[in-house]
C-alpha cells in the first residue's frame with residue numbers, strides 16, 4: 001500500500017479544505033471499500049481525511065422528508081423505525097447488502113460512492129479503463145457475467161454495486177453535498193454518471209466535495225415499496241439482478257409507479273419506459289411482459305451476461321405481483 005498522511009478534522013469545512021487543496025487526497029468514513037481498494041493497489045491517496053468525527057450521523061424526519069446523515073451506519077438506517085415504516089425499500093435494500101459486520105461499520109455516504117466489483121478493476125495487474133484511463137477494457141471480451149447490459153460503452157461495462165442507491169433512486173432522493181464551491185443538492189438521478197469515454201468519472205461530485213447526507217421524500221407510494229435482490233448466495237453478495245419498486249395501486253389499477261434496477265446497468269437504473277407500460281393499467285402477464293421488454297430494449301449483451309435479460313424480466317414480474325398482492 002502506498003504511504004499516505006492522515007488527518008482527522010472536526011468540522012465539515014476543514015474536511016472539505018483538506019481534501020480540496022490536495023489532488024491526491026480522499027475522504028474515509030467506514031473504510032469498508034476504500035481500505036480494500038488501497039491494499040489491492042486499485043486506488044491510492046497521499047492524504048486520507050477521516051470524517052468520522054463530523055456530526056453527520058443522524059436520521060431525522062422533518063415533515064414529509066427523512067434526512068439521513070452521511071455517517072449513519074447501514075445497520076442503523078435499516079433498523080430505524082421511520083425508515084422501516086415510511087421507506088421500506090430503503091430498509092430492505094440495506095439489509096440485503098453486505099454482511100452484518102459490514103453493515104455495522106459502513107456509512108451510507110460511502111455506500112453510494114462504492115466502486116465497482118469488476119474483477120479487472122480490482123486487480124492492479126489487469127488493464128482497466130476505469131483504473132488507468134486508456135489502458136483498455138478486458139471485460140468486453142473476457143469475464144463479463146457480472147457486467148452491465150444497459151448504460152455501458154465500449155470503454156466500460158462495469159455494474160454499479162450499491163443496493164441502497166437503487167432504492168434511493170426509486171424514491172426521488174436528493175444527495176446533499178458540501179464542497180469548495182459551497183453546498184449542493186444533487187437529485188439521485190443525476191448523481192451517478194454513465195461511463196461514456198471517461199469511466200474513471202463515476203459521479204457528479206467535484207474533487208473535495210463531501211456527501212453530507214441524503215434527503216428522501218415521504219410519500220404514500222414510498223410506504224408501498226420493496227426491494228428484490230437476486231444473488232449467487234444468500235448473504236455478503238452483490239446483486240446479479242435487483243428490482244426496487246414503489247407502487248400506488250388503487251382498485252387493481254396502477255396509478256403511479258417507480259421502477260429502478262441494480263445488477264444490470266453501469267449506474268442505478270430507472271426505467272420510465274417500463275413504468276409507462278404499467279401506469280394506468282392492471283398488473284397482468286401481458287403488462288408485466290411489456291414492461292420487461294420496454295426495460296431491456298436497447299440492452300447490449302455478451303455471452304457471459306445475456307442471461308440477465310430474461311432474469312430481470314422474471315424478477316420484475318415476480319416482485320410487482322408480490323408488492324401489489326396480485327396472483
Ligand code: SF4
Nearest residue numbers: 118120128137156157
Ligand atoms: Fe475496467 Fe470497466 Fe472494463 Fe471493468 S468493465 S475492466 S471496470 S473498464
